[in-house]
Amino acid sequence: MAYIEFKNINKSFGSNHVLKGIDLNVEKGELLTLLGPSGCGKSTLLRCLAGLEEVQEGSIYLDGKDITHTDARLRQIGMVFQQYSLFPNMTVAQNLAFGLKIKKMAKEEMKKEVSAALKMVGLEEKANAYPGQLSGGQQQRVALARAIVTKPKVLLLDEPLSAIDAKLRKNLQIEIRKIQKELNITTIFVTHDQDEAMVMSDRICLLNEGRIEQLGTPVSIYTEPKTKFAAGFIGHYNVMKPEEFDKLIGEKCNRTHAVAIRPETIAISKEKKNLENCYEFKGKVVESLPRGNVLRYTIDVNGIEISADTLFRSFSIFEDQSEVWLSLEKRNCLDVEETAV
Amino acid sequence: MKNFKKAGGRIAFFLPLAFIILFFECVPLVSMIVKSFLEDSGSGFTLNNFIQIFQKPAYLVAIKNTLWITILSTVVGLIIDFFLAMALSRDTGKKKSLYLSLLNLTSNFSGVPLSIAFITLLGTAGVFVLISKQIGFTPLASYNLYSLKGMFIIYVYFQIPMGTLLLLPTFDKVRKEWKEAARLMNARSVRFWLQIGIPVMMPGILGTFNMLFANALATYATPYLLVNNSISLLPVKIVDMFVGDVKQRPGLGSALSIVMLLIVMIEIGLTNLCKRHFERGTKR
Numbered sequence: 001m002a003y004i005e006f007k008n009i010n011k012s013f014g015s016n017h018v019l020k021g022i023d024l025n026v027e028k029g030e031l032l033t034l035l036g037p038s039g040c041g042k043s044t045l046l047r048c049l050a051g052l053e054e055v056q057e058g059s060i061y062l063d064g065k066d067i068t069h070t071d072a073r074l075r076q077i078g079m080v081f082q083q084y085s086l087f088p089n090m091t092v093a094q095n096l097a098f099g100l101k102i103k104k105m106a107k108e109e110m111k112k113e114v115s116a117a118l119k120m121v122g123l124e125e126k127a128n129a130y131p132g133q134l135s136g137g138q139q140q141r142v143a144l145a146r147a148i149v150t151k152p153k154v155l156l157l158d159e160p161l162s163a164i165d166a167k168l169r170k171n172l173q174i175e176i177r178k179i180q181k182e183l184n185i186t187t188i189f190v191t192h193d194q195d196e197a198m199v200m201s202d203r204i205c206l207l208n209e210g211r212i213e214q215l216g217t218p219v220s221i222y223t224e225p226k227t228k229f230a231a232g233f234i235g236h237y238n239v240m241k242p243e244e245f246d247k248l249i250g251e252k253c254n255r256t257h258a259v260a261i262r263p264e265t266i267a268i269s270k271e272k273k274n275l276e277n278c279y280e281f282k283g284k285v286v287e288s289l290p291r292g293n294v295l296r297y298t299i300d301v302n303g304i305e306i307s308a309d310t311l312f313r314s315f316s317i318f319e320d321q322s323e324v325w326l327s328l329e330k331r332n333c334l335d336v337e338e339t340a341v
Numbered sequence: 342m343k344n345f346k347k348a349g350g351r352i353a354f355f356l357p358l359a360f361i362i363l364f365f366e367c368v369p370l371v372s373m374i375v376k377s378f379l380e381d382s383g384s385g386f387t388l389n390n391f392i393q394i395f396q397k398p399a400y401l402v403a404i405k406n407t408l409w410i411t412i413l414s415t416v417v418g419l420i421i422d423f424f425l426a427m428a429l430s431r432d433t434g435k436k437k438s439l440y441l442s443l444l445n446l447t448s449n450f451s452g453v454p455l456s457i458a459f460i461t462l463l464g465t466a467g468v469f470v471l472i473s474k475q476i477g478f479t480p481l482a483s484y485n486l487y488s489l490k491g492m493f494i495i496y497v498y499f500q501i502p503m504g505t506l507l508l509l510p511t512f513d514k515v516r517k518e519w520k521e522a523a524r525l526m527n528a529r530s531v532r533f534w535l536q537i538g539i540p541v542m543m544p545g546i547l548g549t550f551n552m553l554f555a556n557a558l559a560t561y562a563t564p565y566l567l568v569n570n571s572i573s574l575l576p577v578k579i580v581d582m583f584v585g586d587v588k589q590r591p592g593l594g595s596a597l598s599i600v601m602l603l604i605v606m607i608e609i610g611l612t613n614l615c616k617r618h619f620e621r622g623t624k625r
Binding site for chain 2: 050051052072073074075077078079081082084085087088089090098099102103130146150
């Protein structure tokens with residue numbers, strides 16, 4: 001039996017059916033990310049586990065116990081919210097001690113636990129500061145410390161980094177992952193950012209319109225998307241119908257499924273290379289957009305626009321409207337379903 | 342030149358307000374302070390007016406009665422307001438706007454019309470009193486509206502709509518995330534409100550307390566109509582000193598007004614001290 005089990009979870013808000021029969025298992029010590037666009041039901045599923053939303057159909061098991069209708073107070077779950085969740089009238093240390101006081105922990109022990117948690121998030125010197133005196137990143141680190149100081153069975157992170165600037169966000173991703181591994185605490189992380197999900201997760205559960213679109217390791221989801229949605233959401237794949245694919249490569253393949261091609265698997269050159277097990281076709285550069293260390297080209301091939309990524313190096317930039325040759329390994333053309341089965 | 346014109350425009354904009362403050366607040370205040378240190382004849386400096394206030398039992402009783410009904414009606418009103426505003430803050434849509442309209446309406450229902458309404462209901466021949474006498478419900482049958490304790494109900498009544506309307510926005514300060522975080526840490530609702538909700542709302546609650554306190558302290562029409570001079574209250578005493586039938590004593594009236602002003606200032610000072618305590622850390 002898995003540590004956390006969601007069985008046929010259904011949840012509606014009025015006429016809006018948000019969760020449609022979710023079945024999901026999470027193993028002990030695992031960090032699972034619920035990934036998906038806004039409104040896909042990821043936060044609702046998390047809140048159902050926390051007991052902050054009532055499940056209308058289905059059951060939730062935690063550590064072998066049915067907690068579907070257990071009061072949120074008694075579930076022993078720690079949670080970090082998107083923002084502003086620290087009690088503003090209490091200092092950082094008081095925020096952390098709040099849950100320990102309810103546990104009736106001895107004062108000395110409480111002090112030790114609080115300072116150990118603060119040390120873990122690197123904010124020992126801020127123990128007497130109020131939340132209003134901390135930066136957004138520091139506040140979220142305190143929120144994380146507060147969530148783990150009571151030693152919950154599960155840690156829930158509901159888009160905790162979404163209000164934090166990009167650089168700090170990357171540092172915090174690593175920090176959270178490090179702490180999670182150190183404590184070996186079962187964690188469910190919610191995000192709509194696929195890069196964040198890739199960096200942090202043991203497994204990713206991709207949600208779309210209240211259903212699980214795909215579940216797997218970051219590598220498997222990235223390299224083997226099963227549906228058009230997964231391909232489009234996780235890796236900026238070029239997704240096309242079979243007939244469009246035929247038009248792209250200039251030959252008939254008799255494929256029955258849509259085809260997904262990752263932009264970085266398309267190689268661009270000035271001349272044809274005549275490679276084995278590759279499709280090679282000619283196109284015209286429509287535009288190029290620098291995306292950090294990657295240059296993303298939009299290339300028109302027989303009236304079909306596709307994206308191709310190359311490393312951003314000044315000596316290999318192709319001008320707009322220039323003719324280029326594209327080569328694509330056959331094994332990198334993936335069949336994807338229309339929707340999740 | 343442009344800046345000079347801009348500044349001139351700004352001054353012109355605030356000039357009418359400045360005049361109103363000067364002539365309707367500053368001048369009467371200064372005049373009241375000056376008069377409070379003058380003999381009633383208007384000539385010669387004296388401290389006699391203040392000495393009388395703190396020596397004669399009639400004035401001390403007036404201060405005591407006024408403080409009793411003001412503090413008690415403010416505290417009781419505030420407690421009722423808190424729960425009403427809490428219930429309203431959880432509601433949305435049509436029901437909430439209906440209640441808000443009702444509160445707006447009743448907050449303007451005060452003074453003489455309100456007193457008459459209470460006389461009709463709870464006066465010696467009031468509807469509820471007569472019905473209670475018929476059915477033998479003693480607490481209401483023997484209700485004496487024309488006493489300090491009897492008037493208390495009217496004071497609380499007019500504190501409720503105003504206090505609820507003033508408290509309602511402070512409930513928006515209490516974030517859902519705090520309630521949920523506390524709940525996940527096994528905190529019951531009472532603990533949340535006592536340790537987080539109310540302390541966060543405290544500046545707003547104390548602001549409302551100030552308003553209700555001043556509202557009750559300065560209430561004149563209700564006690565004048567119901568008890569007049571049979572129960573001594575500061576506002577009635579002050580007016581008597583200026584428009585009394587027997588003898589007018591503007592010096593003593595001004596001194597009583599200064600005492601009333603001092604009571605308000607002490608109350609505001611104390612609430613500000615409390616406010617500062619509760620605002621710790623919440624401001625950057």
